Amino acid sequence: MTNESLTSLRDKAEQLRVEGRYAELIEHCDDLLEKATALNDHKSVLTAHIHHASAYYSIGAIEEAFLSVDAHLQYCSRFGDEDEQLNGLNILVILYDYNKEYKKAKSALKRSIELGTRLKSWNMVSNAYSNYSHICAREEDFETALEYSLMGLQMAERFQPARPILNFRVKLNIANAYVGLNDTLTDGPMIEEMLQDPLLDQHKRERAHCYDLYGRYLVKKQKYKMALEAFDKAAIQANEINDLLILKDIQERRCEVCELIDDRQLGYIVQKEYIELLKTLQERELAMTALKLEVKHNVASIEKNAxxxxxxxxxxxxxxxxxxxxxxxxxxxxxxxxxxxxxxxxxxxxxxxxxxxxxxxxxxxxxxxxxxxxxxxxxxxxxxxxxxxxxxxxxxxxxxxxxxxxxxxxxxxxxxxxxxxxxxxxxxxxxxxxxxxxxxxxxxxxxxxxxxxxxxxxxxxxxxxxxxxxxxxxxxx
Missing domain, CATH: 3.30.70.270 (Reverse transcriptase/Diguanylate cyclase domain)
Known part of the structure; x- marks a missing residue:
């Protein structure tokens, strides 16, 4: 095994992560970690920890994900550069958000903003501001959410070479804050303009979020049939990328709109779709439980490595x-x-x-x-x-x-x-x-x-x- 071989192992880990093959990814990262440690390849060790954290998070094994993040941060403190510290902070924020530990998430994001600013990693700083806005919106503090999302847009515009999707993702948080503030003079036109962006042809997740935001805006304008059409389009995008968690939120809103327009026949159909979705989510939960059992031996390994x-x-x-x-x-x-x-x-x-x-x-x-x-x-x-x-x-x-x-x-x-x-x-x-x-x-x-x-x-x-x-x-x- 050579350091060049580790490069291919890191590339495969990235591929497994993109393809969502999490059980394979965990086993692969165990192998990468062992070989990287033997060769004293610090970059590969840190890569293995980050992918471990991501894989465990993706199957819902939050405790194990935290162990991997902890191992990454400990190793990073000795051998990692500050860019790796930023990676660790970003994973931490996802886990804190999942557990609704918003105070800890904000603390990690502030550290990320400070470190990213010092490194002039404007894309990472932009993401941190955007995530901070997302956390504030969850807490229904929409004024602060708007403030941080606007700062995130400033950072995105400083990043070179320009990455339009980075700006677009920040704008989603800006629009979300405006919807929360009931600023219908600003949010609607902004979302309508975003829906025309050709970027969405390649980014279906962002398209789903955009239509969902537009539907929420239209509900506040009491344009219920148009809102339902927007939620329908959002549901189509969420289905295409198989993101059931986004779809669950959209289906709940579709049910609410059917009640508002008193369309019982359509409401019955949407309710039936929603029930089927809940069954699918339940089956996924069972599948995740089985996957956790499948990788249980790896949990013991991580606890030992901690x-x-x-x-x-x-x-x-x-x-x-x-x-x-x-x-x-x-x-x-x-x-x-x-x-x-x-x-x-x-x-x-x-x-x-x-x-x-x-x-x-x-x-x-x-x-x-x-x-x-x-x-x-x-x-x-x-x-x-x-x-x-x-x-x-x-x-x-x-x-x-x-x-x-x-x-x-x-x-x-x-x-x-x-x-x-x-x-x-x-x-x-x-x-x-x-x-x-x-x-x-x-x-x-x-x-x-x-x-x-x-x-x-x-x-x-x-x-x-x-x-x-x-x-x-x-x-x-």
């Missing part, structure tokens, strides 16, 4: 802190030792500057493998994690300090003898180590024991590196 650092395959900081807190609480009750080993790769910046970041990543992976093989005795009672950057932390439950010191010294010697190769050159590596324990139950919080181990680690660095120091009885030695 605890794993993707570069080193060690536990991540969050998982370490959760487990250490439980162990220390129990140690405080039962009176046994918990020891913390903090380890830092010496001269990591120099390695990155001299040999490149890929070499630094490789050195960190090799050090992690050495720690795993030398320090581990009982995985159920010990946890090794990447705490951040080039710092690793090892927690030993029911292990006295003197035994931890013996194992740490063995690790020092082994790492000093390691030969890490990069482009036929040997990269010299050493580590500095600090140790501390819970002092017979005196420290019951992870922050306390880690602080002391970190102080000992700092002393090792200050004393010349490639050594260990111990924090014991308030003294570092």
């Amino acid at each position: 605890k794993i650092d993707y570069l080193t395959r060690l536990s991540n900081r969050r998982h370490l802190e959760e487990v250490a807190a439980r162990w220390l609480e129990r140690a405080n009750e039962e009176g046994h030792s918990v020891t913390c080993i903090a380890l830092d790769l010496d001269n990591f910046k120099t390695i990155n500057d001299t040999y490149g970041h890929l070499a630094g990543d490789e050195a960190l992976r090799e050090i992690s493998n050495a720690c795993r093989s030398i320090l581990f005795n009982s995985p159920s009672m010990e946890l090794l994690a990447r705490y951040g950057g080039d710092e690793l932390v090892f927690i030993l439950n029911e292990t006295p300090l003197d035994e931890a010191i013996t194992r740490a010294n063995r690790l020092l010697d082994a790492i000093q003898d390691m030969k890490i190769m990069h482009n036929d050159e040997v990269i010299p590596v050493t580590v500095s180590i600090g140790l501390a324990d819970n002092a017979n139950g005196a420290y019951s919080m992870f922050s306390d024991i880690f602080y002391r181990a970190d102080q000992a680690l700092y002393a090792s660095k200050a004393n010349g590196k490639n050594q260990l120091c111990v924090y014991e009885n308030s003294i570092v030695h």
